[in-house]
């Protein structure tokens with residue numbers, strides 16, 4: 001139950017935990033920040049952590065662990081086979097999902113590699129509400145394709161729809177009819193749809209997808225990496241879920257989906273990845289890939305201490321007082337920005353607050369990378385590292401043409417239980433300054449463009465010295481402040 005403040009104007013999200021370990025971070029002067037982003041090729045992935053004040057690149061593998069997770073990691077059993085640690089992971093997966101068949105892999109994308117290798121034949125397509133970068137890369141690597149069937153509301157930057165990650169069910173049925181079920185390797189539902197702002201999918205919609213799959217004999221897969229945030233939204237936004245136990249929701253999903261996989265860098269507040277299913281048929285189809293690519297079936301490339309932390313973290317993902325922290329802090333940041341008139345994706349989703357970078361620089365063409373430019377500008381403005389989630393994160397088509405992203409976003413991920421409310425207030429303040437000075441933001445051009453996952457390693461440079469002008473304006477407005 002939410003804690004109500006006596007004075008409504010004081011109302012903020014209230015943590016039900018205390019912090020007992022801290023880590024120092026630094027805020028460099030703006031002249032240094034300008035230099036650092038240019039040395040990093042205007043790619044926030046290439047910045048060094050020591051040069052960053054608030055690292056909002058990702059929510060993946062950067063969440064604060066609990067005392068019980070740290071304690072659990074000390075009792076790890078590192079025997080190669082028959083490890084007790086693996087038994088404890090299996091028990092945690094069984095408790096959360098009710099499933100018995102568990103394959104470990106070193107992280108979410110490793111699960112995707114296994115799923116694509118085992119299930120996708122060249123020429124087949126896969127249907128999903130929305131792609132994720134690594135998911136698509138693995139499917140296309142084995143000769144498959146990806147079709148997105150997100151409901152139209154999902155691509156509206158601002159709306160009050162509570163479940164913008166929903167599938168368009170009539171379109172799903174039509175597409176299956178047109179393509180033929182035999183040409184569809186699987187249907188994948190991504191909980192907490194990452195690339196469109198961490199937007200949740202309703203329970204009703206997830207179950208409708210699995211019904212369609214069942215009717216057409218197509219494998220249904222749930223990417224549960226962001227399910228914990230998604231379940232928070234189901235509990236708070238979907239009438240049917242309000243009185244359900246969190247565990248009941250997880251179990252219901254596992255009853256309906258053929259396969260569930262997740263990155264434990266998010267779900268489980270640790271690291272690693274898991275593929276699980278009620279039906280041993282699916283794990284049998286995939287198990288040979290685990291020793292081939294990952295490690296033995298009892299550890300899958302994950303360090304055993306991490307597996308123990310994951311197991312404990314999975315139990316904790318059933319606790320509303322833990323899983324509410326991320327979405328409520330993100331909601332706070334998004335609302336502050338919205339009140340300042342800064343365009344953000346609304347309603348706020350999980351994993352982070354998403355700036356509508358397209359609205360910062362409405363006249364900038366996609367091939368000057370508006371979201372990349374805003375991400376670079378925000379690092380200059382505040383030492384805050386966000387992530388480009390727009391055209392730069394897309395992959396060129398085989399003919400070299402560039403698919404333009406539907407939304408040009410900068411994601412300000414909020415690592416769970418890591419940053420304080422004052423740090424989020426600082427973020428809102430610097431973003432507001434950037435919004436007020438958005439006319440100074442210019443485009444970016446490639447210096448080095450890798451052919452695969454270019455957003456990870458690509459280097460770009462500014463056009464027309466706009467970054468120097470932005471830094472000068474900062475000095476003028478903020479005097480000698482950091």
Ligand SMILES: Cc1ncc(COP(=O)(O)O)c(C=O)c1O
Pocket residue numbers: 060107108109110132134190194223225226263264265272273
């Ligand atoms: C929805 C989703 N699926 C899969 C992945 C890949 O997981 P990992 O980063 O552990 O490889 C991510 C990571 O961000 C994700 O958000």
